[in-house]
Amino acid sequence: MAIIVGIDVGTQSTKTLWYDTTSRKTLALTQKAYGLTERPDGTREQDASWWIEAIIACFSQVDPAIREQVEAIGVSGQQHGFVPVDAAGEVIRPVKLWNDTSTAAECGELNHALGGMDDLLSREGNPILPGYTASKILWLKKHEQQSYDRLDMILLPHDYVNFFLTGEYSMEYGDASGTALMDIRSRTWSERILAAVDSERDLRKMLPPLREASEPAGHVCSRAAGLLGIPRGVLVSSGGGDNMMGAIGTGTVADGPLTMSLGTSGTVFGCYSHPVIDSKGRLAAFCSSSGAWLPLLCTMNCTVATERVRELFGKDVKSFDALAMEAPVGSGGLVMLPYFNGERTPNYPHGKGCLMGFTSENMTEAHISRAAMESAVFGLKYGLDAFKELGFPITEIRLIGGGAKSGPWRHMVADVCDVPVVVPQVTEAAAFGAVLQAYWAWGTEKGEPEELTDIITEHVVLDGNSACMPNASVVPLYQEAYVRYLSYVGNVAPLFS
Structure with missing residues (x-):
């Protein structure tokens, strides 16, 4: 029996789905809700610590005998959120979320500097919209200079959860493409967008290494294993944004x-x-x-x-x-x-x-x-x-x-x-997609690789x-x-x- 866990860090709550790949049954589904900080200027924020507390609470609801048998974990996270981390690995300030529109002025500034929507579409593939991460970085630079000076690593919500689990920084192409910092066609960072956000600091050094979808983000570290009651060394897949994981969980591949x-x-x-x-x-x-x-x-x-x-x-x-x-x-x-x-x-x-x-x-x-x-x-x-x-x-x-x-x-x-x-x-598509991606990476690491499409055919x-x-x-x-x-x-x- 191979038990795989999918973690879905959403806007309203975090959910975990515990799946037995042999019987093809969901063993447990747990959930922990949290709040949202809203202000009239369009601010929508959460503390990253709320997600970790929710994950710990979700794991604590599951039978220890099931937790001890976990083989792999996959993480789905709400897209676009900006988790600013300092050199000590501490989150600097509350996370601006995908639905935060307080950075509309910064979007306008970046779009203008980069030639407007038509130029961005023809070159990088996406305009810069308030939901995306790029304008949130510029907002921090303009409005909270002391916090920006501490910035050492730019993470997305699912990246931060992967960091909690493994102690390692990484970013996956699907979620990374929602930052508006990437050239979609070449799947590389756009030098001109990074320079428009900050022409003095090299933002490339603040972006984690990119992982392919089938690669692991790392393995569960001792601290996370103790907090969650699972074995140390459990594989953590690259994970992705909630929509990307939802595509896998529904078989839209x-x-x-x-x-x-x-x-x-x-x-x-x-x-x-x-x-x-x-x-x-x-x-x-x-x-x-x-x-x-x-x-x-x-x-x-x-x-x-x-x-x-x-x-x-x-x-x-x-x-x-x-x-x-x-x-x-x-x-x-x-x-x-x-x-x-x-x-x-x-x-x-x-x-x-x-x-x-x-x-x-x-x-x-x-x-x-x-x-x-x-x-x-x-x-x-x-x-x-x-x-x-x-x-x-x-x-x-x-x-x-x-x-x-x-x-x-x-x-x-x-x-x-x-x-x-x-x-x-399986209606929890994002969490289930995280399960299937983790199962894919786990089999590859064991030397028993399967095509993702074959896994989906078997389980969706x-x-x-x-x-x-x-x-x-x-x-x-x-x-x-x-x-x-x-x-x-x-x-x-x-x-x-």
Whole structure:
């Protein structure tokens, strides 16, 4: 029996998934929630120590007999966060997260210095957006000079967890590509972007060695082993960002299927054998954590919209879904723009939540609830359209995240996107992807290498009972509502961009 652990360090909580590769069963799934520091200027921060405390708490919930048999660990982490570390390995300040929009001015400064979006897309493959790491580094330099002077190592959240586990610094290509410091086509650091962030210090010396997806980040050190109650020397795989791990956990490692995640943020992504650069800047051009490329659309506001409305109306999840389904497709013309945290796609860092199109007929709890659900899916269809425009055939959507557990959500995604929808049996896709990547690295280190695609074929199972086909009578109604939604998105640009 080979027990592999996947650690998923998310925005709201950390989860661990304990998987027996022989029986192909999940032995344990543990979770520990934590908070988020928010300020009106767009600040979204967490203390890195919260993640470590949560990991220790998650491991402590598992039977010691299972912990003693762990063979490998993989780590998934929320992308883009900036963990500044000093020469002693101490975190200098709270971590600016992926949904922190307080660095919008620094983004503008960097984009201007580097020739604008078109030049960045043609040369490096990505513009510099507030969610990415690059502007966070410049923000620290401009606003907290003493902290910046202490900076010795630039880490991402999953890199920091790997450092806690192994005592070694490393960074993996998939997560690294989300820093906006990398030339995506060549998978190398961009000298001109690094110089634009700081023309005096050599930032290359502050970036850890890059690891291939199949390489280990190291092995569990004595300190981490004692805190977690696991053997010293357990292999730790390279890990990756949560979306990259989600691609592995859903089997999205080749052309055809797309994965869509309905969580606090919303994402839709596919895996391709070559770089995919969207000239309109809708899709982020990332590397995958499986040795390929992962074009991705991310919206900062997805189920956050429905959760806020659900709380406002005092409904539980099932009651909210039922209430929303009382309203007609298109919510009677009511449109929500759920930009509660600003927005990344479209690039509206100053965005605010909006409800538009009220009439005396649609000003009801049911219509508002449905408008919130539809806004989340419409935002992701925006990315699906980009994939289609770039000529990629889409065979199905593999749905993950909290929304994937809901029948109304699954049917809405199928009908809005006009694509079949299916849900993987293991719903914690990021943690499971970390498991499978760690299993891949563990077998390679033992001298028994397998292809990642073969591992996925053996272990990723889709739940046929959850499958939803598009309803031909409903699809045109959603198309009309989506066009209306896009008109509102375009018209608020002067306010929020």
